[in-house]
Amino acid sequence: MSRLVTQDLIIDVPGRQGGTPLNLTIEPGQSWGVLGPNGAGKTTLLHTLAGLKPPRSGHVKLADKPLAQQRRRQIARELGMVFQDRQDGFPATVLETALIGRHPYLSPWQMEGADDYARAERALERLDVAHLRDRLVNTLSGGERQRVAIATVLTQAPAIWLADEPTNHLDLHHQSAVMGLMAEQAAGGQAVVMCLHDLNLAARWCDHILLLYPSGEVCWGTRDNMLVPSALEDLYRQKLAVVEVDGAPVFVPVKG
């Protein structure tokens, strides 16, 4: 299983000077939550980790080799990305959309085979969108499209998941189902890195947390060390109340 390592990484957020150099190691089986206010650079961090955006300085290494020196096709077999927004100027069906997850594994002359179809269908079923398989994605609701996007990455079956707000647009049941899927992936030996807005999902489902401040400062560690109310209040500049439900802390914004 591959590890994702950053060496003195500073992400390139326009108009921001400096920041804490990131020296992270994302091990197989870990589930990371990236927390931070709007504009702190969560998406930029994720895109940098995926090699889609060059860092201002430092390196990202996948399986001990810098991402910049690897072929995209090779990277795509190890690393899958759930994007926050999607383009569908040329609409395709839900099944076709999930099938493009097989792209990194197929040679140019190869057509998708029965096995690829089976993987895509299983992924659609897992995300509860199998009944929509022949619908065009642009006719779906926001939450359904989000689940199709996650199904595409599940079809891709990467060792490392980078998910930008995977619970966006999802109702409560599907939020919980998607977080369950991420936890299941981590339990199966994959690594998961998620940007999240919902502290409580992070508190319940992630084992490592990274806090990203608008100034570029970063701190990271295990969940129990990071989810300290005073640090979170500082991060969001919002007063919080904490209660414990079902063995996990629940953070609620309060007035004042």
Add this chain to the structure above:
Amino acid sequence: MYRQLSLPLLLLVVLALAAFSTALMVGSASLSISDVWAVVQGDGDGLARTMVMELRLPRALSAFAVGGLLAVAGALMQVLLRNPLADPYVLGLSGGASIGALGAMLAGFGGVLMSGSAFAGALFSTFLVFGLAHGRGGWTPSRLLLTGVVVAAGWGAVITLMLAMSPAERLPGMLYWLMGDLSYARTPWPPLILLITICLVLVPLGRSLNVLARGPQQAAALGVDVRPLEWGIYVVASILTAAAVTTAGSIGFVGLVIPHMLRLLLGNDQRLILPACALAGGTLLVLADTLARTIIAPEQLPVGVITALLGVPTFLFLLYRSR
């Protein structure tokens, strides 16, 4: 999966053959299908032989090649710019070619010099647009599109100026060229060979193009080397369009309408759409050209008029019917 792709293509091949036989049969002197068949087999009387083998067949092959090139170029531009309204001329290419061709006509050149001049104009416009859109940052589809539209408008003004300053006896030829006219086509082989080669090259790239249609970041995340692929599409689409324009002037609508029609009918898998575009674009232009040279025979209409008159209502109908 292969079967899914081959059935529509087979149908289109049948349609193309039907269009060819019509083009060979119809004209100043009509031939029956058995006359044409006899000629194709190597028999037939002298007059029919000359008519089919030396006049109608080369012209039909040219029409097919040009239509196919334009439709494939249009489909590629639409994927590159991720804009369903893109056509082969959207980046100012036909304007550049027109300036070259009209300039050559004004100078009294014809034949190879005129074709060469048109080709040079098309490529010049391509590089101009790409260079300007690239600017100091990287180019984005919207920036490329805007630059192309503005450059095309500039060419339009120059064309009008040239027409206004031209001697009256040269005007009809220039106008016909601008509307697209296959009577300028000489040998069908260069565009035809280009079309077949490009289709063979594009088929293995089809899936990458499908992924690219989802946006460059999604494509990169799925293992596509986006920048080289985009460059490749841009260069290929430009060469295809330049070859088409050089052969037959700027024929409109084929490059916009055919990819759209096929997407409405066949879905959006580029592995199917691109070869289908070559066949359907070619078929449409063979039929349109047959009409163009028969409707007001012995006079000929510019084929661009026919493609627009056929293409626009068909397209609007399909759009109206679709969801």
